[in-house]
Amino acid sequence: MTISESALQVRLRAITHEAQSILSFELVPLDRNESLPAFSAGAHIDIQLSSGLSRSYSLLNDPQESHRYCIGVNKDLKSRGGSKQMHEKLRPGDILTVSHPKNLFPMNESASFNVFIAGGIGITPLLSMMARSKALGIPWRLHYATRTRAHAGFLDVIASYEGQNGVEIHLNFDQEPGGQMLNLNELIAKMPTGAHVYACGPVPLLEAYEKATAALPPESVHREYFSSIDVPANEGGYSVSLARRHQTIQIIPGQTLLEGLIAAGVEPPYSCQQGVCGTCEVKVLEGIPDHRDLVLTDSEKAANDRMMVCCSGSRSASLVLDL
Numbered sequence: 001m002t003i004s005e006s007a008l009q010v011r012l013r014a015i016t017h018e019a020q021s022i023l024s025f026e027l028v029p030l031d032r033n034e035s036l037p038a039f040s041a042g043a044h045i046d047i048q049l050s051s052g053l054s055r056s057y058s059l060l061n062d063p064q065e066s067h068r069y070c071i072g073v074n075k076d077l078k079s080r081g082g083s084k085q086m087h088e089k090l091r092p093g094d095i096l097t098v099s100h101p102k103n104l105f106p107m108n109e110s111a112s113f114n115v116f117i118a119g120g121i122g123i124t125p126l127l128s129m130m131a132r133s134k135a136l137g138i139p140w141r142l143h144y145a146t147r148t149r150a151h152a153g154f155l156d157v158i159a160s161y162e163g164q165n166g167v168e169i170h171l172n173f174d175q176e177p178g179g180q181m182l183n184l185n186e187l188i189a190k191m192p193t194g195a196h197v198y199a200c201g202p203v204p205l206l207e208a209y210e211k212a213t214a215a216l217p218p219e220s221v222h223r224e225y226f227s228s229i230d231v232p233a234n235e236g237g238y239s240v241s242l243a244r245r246h247q248t249i250q251i252i253p254g255q256t257l258l259e260g261l262i263a264a265g266v267e268p269p270y271s272c273q274q275g276v277c278g279t280c281e282v283k284v285l286e287g288i289p290d291h292r293d294l295v296l297t298d299s300e301k302a303a304n305d306r307m308m309v310c311c312s313g314s315r316s317a318s319l320v321l322d323l
């Protein structure tokens with residue numbers, strides 16, 4: 001992984017238990033008199049871990065804050081190592097290398113109303129959007145679903161908005177007595193006209209959300225995935241010309257494009273390797289990618305002028321990349 005182009009060093013100031021399997025991490029500048037680069041609601045940073053892994057985490061604090069970045073990390077039992085390391089290896093005082101903030105889940109700041117739908121740790125980018133909505137005077141409604149109350153992080157932050165004008169909070173604990181799954185069709189049908197809706201959470205929630213919002217204007221529907229829903233393209237059998245290097249490589253069956261590039265000594269920046277963080281985006285100069293990511297919109301994919309090389313492959317016999 002590489003995040004060197006935009007690397008920052010920060011100090012881990014505090015680790016806080018937020019809920020069952022969820023910790024939050026507060027990162028501050030090495031020199032407390034300095035400010036961190038600004039971020040917008042919905043942004044994330046990539047964190048370089050000592051094992052060489054890099055992982056992306058949403059910033060959950062108020063974007064008006066410049067003295068810290070706060071992230072929440074769920075210890076995922078299916079973790080490929082990132083969340084386990086974050087939970088088990090990091091200690092307050094550690095110095096970490098992180099990327100500058102990037103935003104693939106931006107908030108429309110001229111909306112008349114926002115609806116936020118969070119599943120589990122998917123609450124994190126929406127917390128920064130709640131703070132930003134408050135600063136902009138945009139009324140909002142939150143639907144926050146977790147298995148039980150004990151699994152729900154950041155309830156104290158959410159409770160601090162309780163009773164404020166223009167704020168509606170709905171908590172949903174589906175495995176508690178009498179609990180049930182969020183009824184997405186119903187809550188989408190109840191959205192005020194002209195509202196924007198934002199969802200973040202596990203894949204099944206987001207797949208149901210995509211269906212429930214299919215009839216809404218696409219510009220008002222926003223979502224961010226944490227993990228892939230597609231398998232990476234590793235069928236191989238195509239060639240890739242690297243325009244800047246004047247080099248052509250073959251991607252063989254069983255190999256992803258990123259693996260082929262690394263084997264050839266070319267290492268573009270990458271992080272999640274699941275097509276969800278956008279770090280590995282490369283310009284396509286010729287050819288038709290087989291898009292497997294969750295970063296590009298359908299129209300961006302149709303343009304075929306860029307691709308995520310960690311998971312996407314090629315539909316044409318060859319690709320020419322701006323590498």
Ligand code: FES
Nearest residue numbers: 271273278280310
């Ligand atoms: S590395 Fe995250 S999208 Fe490719």
